[in-house]
Amino acid sequence: MADPKGFLTTPRQEWPRRPVEERARDWDEVYVPGGLLPIISEQADRCMDCGVPFCHEACPLGNLIPEWNDLVSREDWRAAAERLHATNNFPEFTGRLCPAPCEAGCVLAINQPAVTIKNVECAVADKAWEEGFAVPAPPDRLSGRTVAVIGSGPTGLAAAQQLTRAGHTVAVYERDDRIGGLMRYGIPAFKMEKHHLERRVEQMRAEGTRFRTSTTVGRDVDAAELRSRYDAVVIATGATAWRELPVPGRDLAGIHQAMEYLPLANRVCEGDLERSPLSAEGRHVVIVGGGDTGADCLGTAVRERAASVTQLDIYRKPGSERDEENEPWPTYPKLYRLSAAHEEAGALRTAPAARADARLFAASTLRFEGDEEGRVRGLRLVEVDAERRPVPGTERTLPADLVLLALGFSGPDQGDGIIGQLGLGLEPRGTIARGPDFATNVPGVFAAGDAGRGQSLIVWAIAEGRAVAASVDRFLTGGTSRLPAPIGPYDRPMTV
Ligand SMILES: Cc1cc2nc3c(=O)[nH]c(=O)nc-3n(C[C@H](O)[C@H](O)[C@H](O)COP(=O)(O)OP(=O)(O)OC[C@H]3O[C@@H](n4cnc5c(N)ncnc54)[C@H](O)[C@@H]3O)c2cc1C
Ligand code: SF4
Numbered sequence: 001m002a003d004p005k006g007f008l009t010t011p012r013q014e015w016p017r018r019p020v021e022e023r024a025r026d027w028d029e030v031y032v033p034g035g036l037l038p039i040i041s042e043q044a045d046r047c048m049d050c051g052v053p054f055c056h057e058a059c060p061l062g063n064l065i066p067e068w069n070d071l072v073s074r075e076d077w078r079a080a081a082e083r084l085h086a087t088n089n090f091p092e093f094t095g096r097l098c099p100a101p102c103e104a105g106c107v108l109a110i111n112q113p114a115v116t117i118k119n120v121e122c123a124v125a126d127k128a129w130e131e132g133f134a135v136p137a138p139p140d141r142l143s144g145r146t147v148a149v150i151g152s153g154p155t156g157l158a159a160a161q162q163l164t165r166a167g168h169t170v171a172v173y174e175r176d177d178r179i180g181g182l183m184r185y186g187i188p189a190f191k192m193e194k195h196h197l198e199r200r201v202e203q204m205r206a207e208g209t210r211f212r213t214s215t216t217v218g219r220d221v222d223a224a225e226l227r228s229r230y231d232a233v234v235i236a237t238g239a240t241a242w243r244e245l246p247v248p249g250r251d252l253a254g255i256h257q258a259m260e261y262l263p264l265a266n267r268v269c270e271g272d273l274e275r276s277p278l279s280a281e282g283r284h285v286v287i288v289g290g291g292d293t294g295a296d297c298l299g300t301a302v303r304e305r306a307a308s309v310t311q312l313d314i315y316r317k318p319g320s321e322r323d324e325e326n327e328p329w330p331t332y333p334k335l336y337r338l339s340a341a342h343e344e345a346g347a348l349r350t351a352p353a354a355r356a357d358a359r360l361f362a363a364s365t366l367r368f369e370g371d372e373e374g375r376v377r378g379l380r381l382v383e384v385d386a387e388r389r390p391v392p393g394t395e396r397t398l399p400a401d402l403v404l405l406a407l408g409f410s411g412p413d414q415g416d417g418i419i420g421q422l423g424l425g426l427e428p429r430g431t432i433a434r435g436p437d438f439a440t441n442v443p444g445v446f447a448a449g450d451a452g453r454g455q456s457l458i459v460w461a462i463a464e465g466r467a468v469a470a471s472v473d474r475f476l477t478g479g480t481s482r483l484p485a486p487i488g489p490y491d492r493p494m495t496v
Pocket of ligand 2: 107115
């Protein structure tokens with residue numbers, strides 16, 4: 001570190017967001033362009049270069065955080081980019097989208113605000129592209145072995161890049177018309193603009209990875225036939241089977257799943273549609289579900305100019321301080337966090353039914369109410385206590401003519417037929433069963449990412465992609481692999 005006292009003299013400063021009124025009128029990323037570089041070296045200098053860096057421990061990728069903090073504090077961008085890419089194929093994705101368990105585990109966070117690790121990562125990743133350090137790295141020679149990767153989310157992309165660079169011939173099969181998985185049609189552009197995806201796909205193409213879009217394995221190509229054509233198959237199809245809300249009135253028109261709504265808005269940004277058929281414009285929107293997917297719906301509805309937007313969370317409002325008893329440092333605590341979308345909704349006062357930031361906590365949906373034409377017009381809710389028991393006298397109806405269900409996902413979508421065609425074993429909760437090396441019960445078939453782990457995070461998906469690549473490489477070469485395996489399939493985030 002350039003200044004060993006940086007953590008004592010420099011306060012934490014984050015990448016500033018653009019003014020709400022400005023950013024709510026467009027779909028660009030919420031941050032001030034160019035606002036990170038002037039502050040980031042000083043911020044990286046806050047790192048204490050701990051002997052036992054818990055930041056590194058808290059990151060499933062094992063990112064070499066103190067090393068690149070030091071390099072950034074000295075403005076050695078080339079070396080920082082090299083160290084960053086040593087453990088993470090796509091740091092510009094995690095630098096924008098990761099909830100940063102590393103910062104929750106930062107030693108400085110014990111009694112001060114953590115180092116802005118995620119911002120440092122993003123600055124290095126963007127600088128690497130700007131300066132031309134992120135060049136294609138094709139293999140020196142080909143192994144003659146072939147791999148089919150099913151799914152082009154962060155898991156499939158990381159696995160494909162690692163295996164291609166190891167010399168195997170890799171084809172990625174994707175049912176959508178564009179590459180990227182949930183980063184393409186789930187996550188809105190205001191969180192990550194899609195050109196970051198395009199750039200990586202181009203890099204991967206130049207390295208030799210092949211992409212087959214608009215191809216649903218199981219329907220367009222039989223999965224067993226695919227297995228017979230390739231030496232190995234990696235299933236990285238995600239966990240997109242959504243949870244339902246079986247309350248009276250669910251079948252009224254105007255009630256949709258978040259993942260029916262978000263892809264259409266993303267397609268408007270891609271230029272495929274002029275207007276989303278489910279646009280929130282002028283409508284009273286209620287989002288059921290207090291998680292990040294719900295927040296993505298909120299930011300999208302704000303940009304579509306909804307008449308009002310309210311987000312319901314069944315949990316009680318979390319505190320703004322860590323619960324030292326149940327979620328001590330260095331675990332990732334459940335805290336009251338104000339995402340960009342909540343900040344927008346609060347500033348624009350989109351939710352007359354809620355007090356501050358569009359969220360109603362401890363709220364449970366009782367039923368939907370409709371009009372004579374079968375369209376939803378209201379949502380009847382009740383407040384609940386910590387045991388989710390209704391609090392008497394708290395029932396009320398919110399106006400709602402667009403309801404978005406963001407209740408999470410139960411496991412892989414089984415409608416494509418892959419599981420039956422290959423005869424894959426499943427875990428009781430519906431994810432694909434796999435052994436300690438990510439291998440399924442079918443020889444040569446591996447499962448990784450949300451498809452095996454259940455709904456998770458991009459950083460875990462990239463870690464799974466890298467780890468499954470190491471296992472596939474070992475399987476193909478019949479020996480050892482030089483590819484890194486940062487996690488095993490049963491590793492989980494740190495808890496007490
Ligand atoms: C709305 C939303 C917002 C999120 N925001 C964040 C965030 O901000 N930060 C974060 O860390 N995580 C976020 N997540 C979670 C994160 O996106 C996932 O954990 C991650 O994308 C999982 O990666 P994956 O590659 O395993 O699966 P996915 O990203 O789901 O990719 C699977 C791919 O497989 C394809 N596929 C499926 N079946 C077939 C088939 N039969 N044939 C061919 N292709 C197939 C799918 O079309 C898809 O492209 C979010 C999730 C959602 C739903
Ligand atoms: S835990 Fe925090 S202070 Fe310590 S090395 Fe990691 S980033 Fe630096």
